[in-house]
Each structure stands twice: as structure tokens, then as C-alpha cells.
Amino acid sequence: MLTIKRVPTVLSNYQEDSGEPRGCGRNCLGKCCLPVSKLPLYAFKSDARPEISSSGVDEPPSDFFLNGLLLGGWEDRMSRGLFRYDVTACETKVIPGEYGFIAQLNEGRHLKKRPTEFRVDRVLQPFDPAKFNFTKVGQEEVLFRFEAGEGDKAGFLESAAVGDANTPSVVAINVSPIEYGHVLLIPRVLDCLPQRIDPDSFLLALHMAAEAGSPYFRLGYNSLGAFATINHLHFQAYFLTMPFPVEKAPTQRIPVVKGLSQSKVKVSKLLNYPVRGLVYEGGNTLKDLSDVVANSCICLQENNIPFNVLISDSGRRIFLFPQCYAEKQALGEVSQEILDTQVNPAVWEISGHMVLKRKKDYEEASEEYAWRLLAEVSLSEARFEEVKAYIFEATGLESEEEKSEPEENKGTPQQSSTTVVAANRFPEGCLVLQ
Amino acid sequence: MVALTIPSIGRRAENTSPPSAAAEVMAGCSLRLIEQSLTARYSDWIAEALDEIQGCFLITDPGIAGHPIVFASHGFLAMSGYSREEVLGRNGRMFQGPATNRRSVLEIREAIREERTLQISLLNYRKDGTPHWILFHLFPVFGVDDGRVAHFVAVQVPIPRRSRSLSEARCGGARGRLFGACRNEVRSDCDLGCNLASDLFVDVDNRGLEAEESREASEQEKERASDAANSILSALTQYSKLTGRVVSSKRCRVAGISPLSSSLILSLGRIKQSFVLTDPQLPDMPIVYASDEFLSLTGYSRQEILGHNYEFLNGPDTEVEVLHQIRQSIQAECACTVRLLNYRKEGSSFWNLLHVSPVRNASGKVAFYVNVQIDENAKSEGLGLSPHMRQLGVVGAVKVAVRSLSLCAGPSRPSS
Numbered sequence: 001m002l003t004i005k006r007v008p009t010v011l012s013n014y015q016e017d018s019g020e021p022r023g024c025g026r027n028c029l030g031k032c033c034l035p036v037s038k039l040p041l042y043a044f045k046s047d048a049r050p051e052i053s054s055s056g057v058d059e060p061p062s063d064f065f066l067n068g069l070l071l072g073g074w075e076d077r078m079s080r081g082l083f084r085y086d087v088t089a090c091e092t093k094v095i096p097g098e099y100g101f102i103a104q105l106n107e108g109r110h111l112k113k114r115p116t117e118f119r120v121d122r123v124l125q126p127f128d129p130a131k132f133n134f135t136k137v138g139q140e141e142v143l144f145r146f147e148a149g150e151g152d153k154a155g156f157l158e159s160a161a162v163g164d165a166n167t168p169s170v171v172a173i174n175v176s177p178i179e180y181g182h183v184l185l186i187p188r189v190l191d192c193l194p195q196r197i198d199p200d201s202f203l204l205a206l207h208m209a210a211e212a213g214s215p216y217f218r219l220g221y222n223s224l225g226a227f228a229t230i231n232h233l234h235f236q237a238y239f240l241t242m243p244f245p246v247e248k249a250p251t252q253r254i255p256v257v258k259g260l261s262q263s264k265v266k267v268s269k270l271l272n273y274p275v276r277g278l279v280y281e282g283g284n285t286l287k288d289l290s291d292v293v294a295n296s297c298i299c300l301q302e303n304n305i306p307f308n309v310l311i312s313d314s315g316r317r318i319f320l321f322p323q324c325y326a327e328k329q330a331l332g333e334v335s336q337e338i339l340d341t342q343v344n345p346a347v348w349e350i351s352g353h354m355v356l357k358r359k360k361d362y363e364e365a366s367e368e369y370a371w372r373l374l375a376e377v378s379l380s381e382a383r384f385e386e387v388k389a390y391i392f393e394a395t396g397l398e399s400e401e402e403k404s405e406p407e408e409n410k411g412t413p414q415q416s417s418t419t420v421v422a423a424n425r426f427p428e429g430c431l432v433l434q
Numbered sequence: 435m436v437a438l439t440i441p442s443i444g445r446r447a448e449n450t451s452p453p454s455a456a457a458e459v460m461a462g463c464s465l466r467l468i469e470q471s472l473t474a475r476y477s478d479w480i481a482e483a484l485d486e487i488q489g490c491f492l493i494t495d496p497g498i499a500g501h502p503i504v505f506a507s508h509g510f511l512a513m514s515g516y517s518r519e520e521v522l523g524r525n526g527r528m529f530q531g532p533a534t535n536r537r538s539v540l541e542i543r544e545a546i547r548e549e550r551t552l553q554i555s556l557l558n559y560r561k562d563g564t565p566h567w568i569l570f571h572l573f574p575v576f577g578v579d580d581g582r583v584a585h586f587v588a589v590q591v592p593i594p595r596r597s598r599s600l601s602e603a604r605c606g607g608a609r610g611r612l613f614g615a616c617r618n619e620v621r622s623d624c625d626l627g628c629n630l631a632s633d634l635f636v637d638v639d640n641r642g643l644e645a646e647e648s649r650e651a652s653e654q655e656k657e658r659a660s661d662a663a664n665s666i667l668s669a670l671t672q673y674s675k676l677t678g679r680v681v682s683s684k685r686c687r688v689a690g691i692s693p694l695s696s697s698l699i700l701s702l703g704r705i706k707q708s709f710v711l712t713d714p715q716l717p718d719m720p721i722v723y724a725s726d727e728f729l730s731l732t733g734y735s736r737q738e739i740l741g742h743n744y745e746f747l748n749g750p751d752t753e754v755e756v757l758h759q760i761r762q763s764i765q766a767e768c769a770c771t772v773r774l775l776n777y778r779k780e781g782s783s784f785w786n787l788l789h790v791s792p793v794r795n796a797s798g799k800v801a802f803y804v805n806v807q808i809d810e811n812a813k814s815e816g817l818g819l820s821p822h823m824r825q826l827g828v829v830g831a832v833k834v835a836v837r838s839l840s841l842c843a844g845p846s847r848p849s850s
Contacts, residue, residue, distance in 0.1 A: 079769060
């Protein structure tokens with residue numbers, strides 16, 4: 001049986017109690033407490049048209065409502081000592097180089113806890129109520145509910161009874177933050193959804209990005225096998241007032257002969273970046289864009305391909321990265337030097353924001369190191385093209401490349417007829433020790 | 435869907451689209467601010483001098499909240515189809531549209547933040563909604579006295595489609611003729627077996643342009659941009675000597691207090707509440723930033739308070755114990771919330787719910803303290819958040835801004 005020791009990240013103060021579910025005196029987010037509680041509620045305008053007008057709002061005033069609510073709440077939780085450390089006391093810098101990778105020295109983020117068994121070879125795993133999940137989180141960690149409203153304007157209630165009418169979605173703090181303002185968006189927390197993308201939840205995440213209105217507030221998603229640490233559906237988000245390296249990378253549009261023209265969604269390939277990925281933009285409505293990406297993710301899930309998603313530019317640009325690092329790690333194919341830095345390449349790392357545990361690694365951090373680490377995460381060109389083909393087929397697209405003669409950037413015809421290696425290269429029962 | 439009746443969020447949070455933002459900006463004394471932005475530094479004759487320069491260009495002021503346009507040349511207005519009133523006071527992003535390349539938008543945003551020159555091709559939109567390609571040449575103009583960016587200048591040179599003759603490509607031409615030319619262009623491109631998917635040409639008029647990923651400017655266009663830039667810089671430099679507030683294309687090293695970067699000031703300027711930043715590294719911990727709302731609340735002008743210690747708000751009946759408590763918190767690098775009696779410039783007093791918090795920069799060390807004031811008797815804004823939450827929101831926004839913006843002190847620059 002293959003095992004990998006992975007350095008865990010603690011997301012909630014209650015994570016350590018994963019073995020013993022507490023009773024409902026704790027004011028938690030389970031069915032015992034939540035329906036009879038009151039939480040602040042932010043109801044966004046839910047019409048299908050993009051939240052942001054086409055002339056493109058760049059950045060709203062800093063007292064823009066949602067940001068004030070999120071940051072004010074976060075600062076309040078800081079003053080109440082709910083975080084494991086003060087992330088603003090962690091030194092951070094831009095690594096000199098062409099792309100400007102961002103490195104942070106953070107010794108407190110990776111705290112040891114007793115091991116939990118967690119398979120790394122399956123992207124889809126059923127929800128296990130015995131393991132840690134967000135219903136066990138205390139309500140003091142929740143900032144507000146974030147749900148679609150009925151009116152034609154956004155609305156806010158400082159204290160709204162949850163009731164049992166709806167499936168509340170919440171925004172909670174991440175007690176081991178990667179940056180100031182790091183939160184978790186947990187769609188329909190009571191439904192106990194496992195970590196897997198579905199169209200409604202993805203749309204909720206896009207709405208949050210659009211509602212925050214700042215290109216510096218991004219959301220991210222890690223599938224199981226791509227360094228999600230908790231098998232309960234959640235997205236992460238935080239502010240960083242700088243471009244991420246991946247956002248600066250050039251892209252090349254993939255010409256599509258049919259399928260996308262109605263929704264006007266544009267798909268491009270990421271170029272000159274250590275991790276291969278697809279970039280989705282455009283769309284007549286937020287839902288159009290959301291559905292294309294969600295369906296792409298579902299395709300990957302069903303083919304057992306781990307992946308990460310970055311939602312950037314206020315929901316206007318979405319990056320999809322299929323990855324294979326965990327697999328390589330399990331098979332001993334990653335160099336020890338890279339393994340020693342103990343960086344789990346999840347969505348933020350892939351986007352260019354690296355949290356380093358050792359001072360030595362932080363001081364010596366170079367663009368070359370970042371590139372080498374991320375190159376291990378990426379699918380090979382041949383494999384990426386295969387995966388891209390699955391995605392296109394699943395989302396009903398036909399790219400021009402498939403129709404016409406092979407072009408320069410497609411690779412040699414021989415590569416495309418390589419035997420399709422099974423997505424799951426592990427023997428049965430591969431485990432990760434956390 | 436949520437079944438509750440939920441009060442709508444106030445107008446400010448709602449209206450992020452440019453027309454409403456403009457309405458807010460233009461209300462009050464902002465119009466005067468726009469006018470004075472140029473005349474205060476370059477004298478009353480600057481508008482005339484700029485009008486004599488050929489070309490399409492805009493001048494913006496990053497020191498005014500929202501980074502508005504303070505000047506638009508005749509050529510620009512003709513090219514874009516807008517009137518002067520429709521453009522002044524608004525932000526340059528109003529000319530972007532659905533097919534404007536998002537990466538280009540990112541590059542412009544970053545060039546502004548890093549206070550440097552940028553030249554890129556960009557798809558902009560005219561008032562009538564038609565898109566057009568321009569070579570966008572942006573450069574900062576620094577004040578010699580304080581080293582800050584006084585203005586940004588954005589020169590724009592239309593980039594015609596290559597295979598057409600220049601006369602057909604003039605953006606100022608009649609709309610019908612322009613589109614007629616587009617159609618012909620498209621058909622001939624298709625005949626030549628162009629690579630673009632046929633789907634994209636179903637509706638010809640704008641899609642052809644919007645389908646282009648980019649359009650390279652020729653050397654001639656780049657030269658036109660540089661020439662215009664030089665003329666504008668020359669005029670600004672010359673006229674700035676008349677007021678003594680001289681400018682230069684290069685940032686000059688300033689002795690004494692290093693100024694807050696204009697990107698930080700821009701970020702802080704978006705926070706519409708009363709607060710100040712003080713610098714604990716400097717003797718007597720002076721105020722280095724004060725919001726407009728602080729000035730309104732206390733009655734002081736910016737010049738009167740920058741560089742001074744915050745204690746001028748205290749007076750005879752201010753409790754000494756509370757002051758001591760604040761000092762202790764600062765010593766311990768902790769946040770505190772207190773209630774104390776403060777005094778306005780004209781002598782009246784008010785109960786101030788004051789929150790003081792350390793703010794760290796990217797090195798992890800305390801760079802500033804932020805002091806957020808709430809006048810206890812002031813009418814609440816009614817946006818749904820309690821006053822304390824709004825105070826904390828200010829602290830959070832300041833922390834994000836200071837931490838992130840001190841990050842870009844590194845030498846990293848993306849290559850184009």
C-alpha cells in the first residue's frame with residue numbers, strides 16, 4: 001500500500017476534534033444548531049446578467065459593502081483571538097524575476113495533528129460525517145451567510161434567523177490564513193456535500209467574486225487529490241493587492257468551430273507557464289461562463305483527474321489546472337529537494353503564491369525554484385492535450401484543431417495516438433497520512 | 435432563494451457602474467477639484483497650451499479619489515464621440531468594454547500602481563458602442579517637491595487594420611463607410627482562408643474587431659505616441675514652473691519623509707470614513723495620511739495636520755487615563771477601542787469612539803497605526819453595519835492595502 005506523508009493545514013479551530021462529534025451545546029453549523037440560529041445574511045442580486053456592467057468596474061471603493069463586511073468581520077475575529085497566528089506578521093516578498101512569484105515565510109500554518117486517513121487516488125469520495133467537516137465549526141467562525149436574494153438589489157440583514165426553509169451557504173474564516181482576509185465559502189453547508197463541483201455551487205462562487213468587485217479578491221478550489229484537505233465542499237478566498245503570476249501569463253485562444261458561439265464563452269490555453277491550464281472568459285451571462293467551467297470540472301472529476309480552479313478578475317477569468325503531483329509523489333518521482341520544502345502545490349501555489357515553512361527556503365526562494373516545483377505539478381503536453389479533448393467532448397465543443405490539419409502548437413500526430421494511460425496509476429488503496 | 439424581507443444595501447454599495455459613480459463624483463466640490471487639479475500646478479494657461487497639442491490624450495489625477503480624468507484633448511473627444519462633460523471626473527476604464535483584453539487591463543492597472551510608463555495595444559469603445567484598436571501610451575509625471583505622481587498622461591493613437599488604406603481606416607470617418615469597409619475586409623480575409631472560426635463572423639459589424647486577439651502598432655504609430663507624449667510633458671514641465679510646483683518625468687529622490695506611494699494613497703482614498711495613519715518610526719509619531727472625512731469631522735485642513743502628532747484633538751476635558759490606555763496599547767503593539775472627548779478646530783467638542791490598531795507592512799513589522807474615529811452623535815449611515823464593524827472594516831482595508839502595496843517594492847517586473 002502506497003502512502004504519502006503530507007503536511008496538513010488546519011482550516012478550523014475545531015478540526016482537532018474530528019474524532020469526537022460534540023453535542024449541540026456548541027453552537028455549531030450542524031442540523032442541531034444552525035436552523036435555530038441567527039447569522040448576518042448578505043443576499044446578492046441573483047439575476048443571470050453579469051453583476052458588473054460591461055464597461056468594467058475595476059475596483060470599487062474600499063468601503064464597498066461586501067468587502068467592509070468581510071474585512072470588518074475578519075478583523076473582529078482577529079481581536080477575539082480566533083486565528084492561530086497573525087498572518088500580517090509573516091514576512092512576505094516578491095521573488096525577483098520575470099513573473100514575480102510571491103513567497104511568504106509562515107512557520108505557523110502547518111501544524112501537526114493526529115493522522116487522518118485520506119485517499120489521494122480518488123477525486124470523488126463520499127462524504128464521511130465521522131471525519132472533520134464544516135458542520136462541526138463553531139458559529140463564531142462564520143462571518144455571514146451568502147445567498148441569492150429575491151429582489152433586484154443586493155440586501156443585508158445583520159441578524160437573520162436561519163430557519164429551516166433554506167439551505168444556507170456561509171462564509172467562514174480560515175483559522176490558518178494564507179493572507180489577511182482568508183475565508184472559506186461553504187455552499188449549502190447542511191447538505192454535507194463532498195468536495196466536488198456542481199453547477200449551482202460553482203455559480204455561487206462566481207457570484208461572490210463578482211459581488212466583491214475587486215480583481216484582487218480571488219476564489220480558489222482544490223479537488224481531492226489536488227490538495228483539498230477536507231472532503232466537504234468549500235472554496236477559499238482572500239485579498240492580495242497584486243497580480244498573481246498566472247494572471248500575467250500569455251494565453252492563446254483555442255478556436256472553436258461549434259458549441260460556444262451561443263454563450264460567447266472564450267477558452268484559451270495558458271502559455272509560458274510551468275503548469276498547463278485552460279483559461280475561460282466571456283459569456284453572455286455569469287451563468288453561461290459558470291456552466292462551461294463547471295461542466296469541464298465535472299468531466300475531470302468523472303475521469304478521476306485531480307484539478308485546481310482559480311477564479312480571478314472579479315469572476316471574469318477562470319483558470320483550470322489539471323494536475324498530477326500527488327500521483328508523482330506517491331510513486332517517488334519528485335526530487336527530495338522539492339519535497340523537503342514541504343509545499344503542497346494547491347491552487348494558490350500554482351497561481352504563484354507560495355507559503356514556505358523554513359527560513360532557508362524563504363531566503364533562497366527563486367523564480368527557478370518556483371518554476372521547478374510547479375513544473376512537477378503540470379500534466380505533460382501529451383497528457384494535457386488528451387485531457388483537453390475529454391473536456392471539449394464533455395462540454396459539447398469541437399475545436400478547430402481537431403477538424404483541421406495538425407498545427408504547430410498541437411504537437412506531433414504520434415503523440416496524440418499514444419496509448420491512453422489509465423488516469424489512476426495507483427494500486428488499490430493508496431493512502432495519504434496527514 | 436431567501437424568503438426574508440431584506441433591506442437593500444445603501445446606494446453607495448450598489449452603484450458601481452460608471453454613470454452613477456460620475457454623478458457622485460461630480461456632486462459636491464469635486465468639479466472644482468477637477469478644475470484645480472491642473473490649474474493649481476500648471477497655472478490657468480495650461481488648458482490653452484494643451485489644446486494646441488495635436489493628438490488624442492487624457493490626463494488623470496491619482497491624488498483624487500477614483501483617479502479621475504481631469505483633461506481630455508479635442509482629438510480624444512472627437513475620436514471617442516464623448517463630450518468633455520461626459521468624460522471629466524470619470525475613470526479611464528469607462529472606455530473599456532466586453533472584448534477588451536483582460537490581461538491588458540491588468541497591465542494598465544499594474545503600471546499605474548507601480549508608477550511607470552506603459553505602451554500597449556488596447557481595444558477601446560466609443561460612445562456609440564463601437565470598438566476600436568488604439569496604441570495606449572501611459573506615463574507618470576512626478577512632482578519634484580514631494581516625489582509623488584502628480585498626474586498620469588494617456589496618449590492614444592488609433593491603430594488601423596493593416597490591409598486597408600489609411601484613409602479608409604480613419605476612426606473619425608462616417609460609421610456607414612467604416613462598417614462597409616469592415617465587411618469587405620472580412621470577406622477578403624475569409625477568401626484567403628483565414629484561421630478564424632466562421633462562427634465569429636455571423637454578425638459582422640463589431641465581431642470582426644472583437645475577435646482579434648491583439649493588433650500590433652506600427653513604428654509610425656509608436657513614434658506618433660512618443661512625439662505627443664513629449665509635447666505634453668514639455669508643456670506640463672514648462673507651465674509648472676509658473677506656479678513653482680515643478681514636475682518631471684523622473685521621480686526625484688526626496689529628503690526627509692519618504693512619501694506614501696500614490697497607489698497606497700489611491701487605495702486609502704477609497705475608504706470613505708474618518709481615519710488617519712500615523713508613523714511610529716518617526717519622532718513624535720506624526721500623521722502621514724488623513725482622510726477627507728477626518729478633515730470634515732475636525733475642521734482642520736490637510737496641511738495643518740500632516741506631520742503633526744495626533745494629540746491636537748485632545749483638550750482640557752479629555753481624560754488622561756484614556757490617553758494613557760492608548761499609549762500603552764501602542765507600546766504593546768495592540769489594538770484598542772476607547773471613548774474620549776475630542777475637540778474640533780473651532781473649539782467645539784465631541785465624543786469620539788476611537789479605534790487604534792497597528793498596521794504591518796510586508797516585512798511583518800509595524801509600519802503605521804491607523805486611528806478610526808466615529809462621532810458618537812453623528813447620524814448613522816444606515817448601511818446595515820454597526821459603527822464598530824465599520825471601524826473594523828476600515829482597519830481591514832488599510833491592513834490589506836499597506837501589506838500588499840509594500841510588497842511591490844521588489845524589483846520584479848513582468849516582461850511584455
